[in-house]
Amino acid sequence: MADLRLTGVKKDYGGHSVIKGVDLEIRDGEFVVFVGPSGCGKSTLLRMIAGLEEISDGTLDIGGKRANDLSPRDRGIAMVFQSYALYPHLTVAENMGFGLSLRKTPRAEATARVARAAEILQITHLLDRKPSQLSGGQRQRVAIGRAIVREPSVFLFDEPLSNLDAALRMDMRMEIARLHRDLGATMIYVTHDQVEAMTLADRIVVLNGGIVQQVGRPIDLFRDPCNAFVAGFIGSPRMNFLPVTVDSLSGGMAQVSAAGVGPVAVAAGRITMPGPAILSIRPQALKPDQAADRSPLHGHVVLLERMGTETVVNLRLHSGQSVLAVVPGDLELQPGQDITFSFAPADVRLFPASDLPDQPGTPH
Amino acid sequence: MRAESLLVPIGKTLAVAAILVWSLFPIVFIVASSVKPGQDIFAVPPQWVFEPTLQHYATLWAQWGVFFRGLWNSLLITIGATVLAVVASTCAGYAFSRHAARWLDLSVVALIAVRLIPPIVVTLPLFPIVNRLGLADTHLVLIVLYATFFVSLGTVLMRTFIDQIPRDLDEAAAIDGASRLTILWRVIVPLAAPGILAVAVFVIVFAWNEFLFAFIFTGTNAKTAPLVISEMIGSIDGVDWGVLFAASTVQLAPVLAFVILMNRYLVAGLTAGATKG
């Protein structure tokens, strides 16, 4: 069994707190993605699970046993590094079999396991090469192969795809998804790319500033972010945030308004008092038409990105606020042209003004 | 333009020739003199054509048996010092590279500072101590001393080399199940081999030729070849130059052979880090 339980896990570097208390349960066979902007502590958390960083406080249980003081080799884990960390002086086969040779696995068995992993990853023809003779994608496969050969109960991935170009990244993403399906092992995957998180994860853990912001299924996070940070981080293009004023509250609904917006009644969410708040609207929730049950947004087109299947409209509201809208199909508009978009009150979320994240890292 | 474009290659050729003559002349002179008949060695004008003779080598063998004992001692001491210095430098370099700490940085400075003190300052006070410990005239004392004097430079060098090996490799190996020592032996050492070789060459060339410590701390048992050669030079009953050059040739040969053999790795080692591999 390889379920993980983190209880009050903290990490301090000489008084500087990096992980500020994480509680998390990961079930056996689950694919969990840690996501967040750089410096959020996601890699540190992963390295703590791997045993590469000491746990300052709290408990880590792996398979029901306390693992805080176990050395990495005794945790039953394998890790794939961003840099691949292949041993340059060893061949691909030796790289993959390195852990087995350290554990004195009989040669025949080791060879067989390496061959099997190589077959899974389609790198059998590369077994005799040195890492320097491989392309980036091939190196990545070898790094994953090295992890597979160990037959660990938990796989750890530390931004494994960030050194690959876009096309390869998509291939490898599918590859990893397939592996998870085939191997059924627990996988913890760190990335700053919300697309990877959305596509791979059973559950996503959004981290910021060493604190878990939200844990949940990708679609739940997309639909129902618990705060403006998660709202801004999940989804592409980024969520629009409009500063609004809550005029009144009643029956879980808030009456909000702003220059060029509303007044309109939306779900109050965490808002309990009238005053300033943030209205968040997904770009996909904006439509270039008006209907009685939709609330209008007036502005003019600043920039137009016509992709054929969809059109990204960058418009400026009369209040001076920039807003992005993504409209399916091709839309013929001219920059400077006045236009009115609208949203359904059910599609927006209201967050306290104190949530307003100072520019969360945009996916790239 | 034409003249200039001709001048550059000519200048380059001349410069290379000058460097070659400068560096090869002493070696050629020593080796050639060792097979010249005695009367011709210092003939004026120099004799470029002569009948080679192995007479000086025969004399060396017959009269200076102690020289060959010295060579054997030099060999043992050189091997011992090299192994010791390389092992210590690699371990220390690894520690320095992988564990950042203020006191460690300080001790690096201390290591370098030690090198700035003239060896004789440290050496002479050691003489009574070495005698008291009963280590005078043993191979061990020179092995330890030579190694000690290169551990500082060696450590700094190895640290630089190991710094270039990504830490990810250590961590990958740790996850693969390697202990610290296993990481050092199976990952760091193979990757730092050019650095180890560079350190080894420094120690080998130094230990093989060293005179001062050998003179102070040895007598008969561990007497090294350079000491015997110095006796040949200063003999109060006159220098037999042919024999001296024969001895110098014999003394020179192994180091020369080693450096030539290792040249490829050595250049790679000394320029490592210039480009990323």
Place this chain on the structure above:
Amino acid sequence: MTRPMQMNRRGFLASATGTLALLAAAPALAAGKVLNILSHRVHQAVLGEGEGDLMAGWKTANDADLAFTTFDSNPLMDRLFREASLPETEFSLGYMVDNRPTSDIARLFEPLDGWQEKDPIADFADLAPGLIKGMTIDGKLIGIPVRTATQALFYNEDLLEQAGFTAPPATLEELVAQAQKISADKIATGMVLASDLAVFPVMFARAFGGDFLTQDFRLLPDPAAMEQALTVLAGMFADGSLPRSYATTKNDDQVTWMQQGRAAFTVLPFARAAQLNNPEQSKFPGRIKAVGFPVTGGLVGKTPMAAVVEAWAMVIPANARDKDLAWSYIRQVSSPETTLGMALNGNGAARVSTFSDPRLIEKNPLAAIEAEALANARGAFPPFPEAARAQALLLEEVQLAVMGRKTPAEAVAAISERVAPLLP
């Protein structure tokens, strides 16, 4: 060559173990006792080995063996004094040059007068009295002379004949004239002398009846003699009968120049005759001969030449472990028969009578001349703490005078002024 990078671990371990075993193995000597001796290689060599081992009888009688640790002269002195300043040294016997024992150094060594009284050396009076005097510091005898190197005038008979000379010079003036003619006739350079040794200016000064520093520390007892000496040397340099490279000429150059026939005269110890005439090294084997260094014409028959002699003596460090065995060794080595044996092996004897032994005369035709030179010879100057600096100052002034940068009179005045403060 093996492939160094591929050495396997077992092979490495095997050789490392072998090395350790070798380190552990001490020299195995059969005899019950060992006398550890610090010396120059020549001191060991002249005692012979195997069949010709002059000490064989002594070794048997004493159930002892000799373990020589040899160094070149200066390192040897350095090591000897360092060993003698330890709380205890395993070297019970050392060889010391006679220009070294200052009062401070002499105190590190065993006074030998008591040993000589208790267990005397055979025919002690036969040891050259001047040498004994040189080893008597502050009234105590600290070393027994064992080897002498007396300076002689060497000449290349061939080159002299080419210039029309049938006999070597009998006076200093003749020497200068012959050297000048040989240079002028472009036969060879007249004379080669090293510029970095005090021996040569001292010899020239003594040829005029003067000196640099007497044994009782009188500086320039006859300044006029030194001035004449420098005048002669400067003249020889000016007319080319000293090498143009005089300023950089070293002792070893004297030997090679003579062997190659590049110079007709030089001043070297008598013992160098063998090397100068060695057919394997010399282009003039058998043609390079020696005479005593000549005095100036006016002194011939009145004042004999006081050639420079360097002597080695056997000493016992005061902290030595086995002084009895060391003294026994000294007695044996100093005995008339061992002294002769060593002389036959090329050692400059410290006993006057040895030179008149027919066996030596037969082997060494220069024995009689050397004996005569030794009879009046003395060290270049006595030992004192600042001797090295004094020598450097002397050489500096001599060079300036020889190369014509100073007049001989100015140089002599400078020597007197600069060296005086250094005297004890």
